[in-house]
Amino acid sequence: RLRRCIGYVIQGGGLFPHLTARQNVALPLDASPEDPIEALAERLHFPPGLLDRYPNQLSGGERQRVALMRALVNDPPLLLLDEPLGALDPMIRSALQDELKDLIGELGKAVVLVSHDLAEAEYLGDEVILLKAGEVAARGRVADWLNAPKSSFEYRFVDAQRRAL
DSSP states (O other): OOGGGEEEEETTOOOOTTSOHHHHHHTTOSSOOHHHHHHHHHHTTOOGGGTTSOGGGSOHHHHHHHHHHHHHTTOOSEEEEESTTTTSOHHHHHHHHHHHHHHHHHHOOEEEEEOSOHHHHHHHOSSEEEEETTEEEEEEOHHHHHHSOSSHHHHHHHHHHHHHO
């Protein structure tokens, strides 16, 4: 019962390769009504004609949209997004970040986004929390960590991101 209260998306989507996109989305449902799936597809800009394709017939961005639809199909109060856009090319990732930001704003749900990308976390989140060994090492705005890090861990983490650019 608890699991049905959490919509969960992992990096790469975690889709079952032997199920179509529609079947993957319907998996958490007790029944398999079409209306929620069609409505979710429209909301997430997923062409309905692709719902009957298998994951290996979809692009990375399309697979992530299917995973997000599966997480939303039961209308859970909480979404856990674990590196949901990490495996995508930069242009698709950017477009999906914009869509995800809009969707999060519309949903009115609690969303926990796990990301190693500080820019993505800052863009999508209301608050960014930096964890070290499961403990909160910093919280707030990334700009503050850039300008005045409070610990060597904050500095090293932010510096590693800055050098990646």
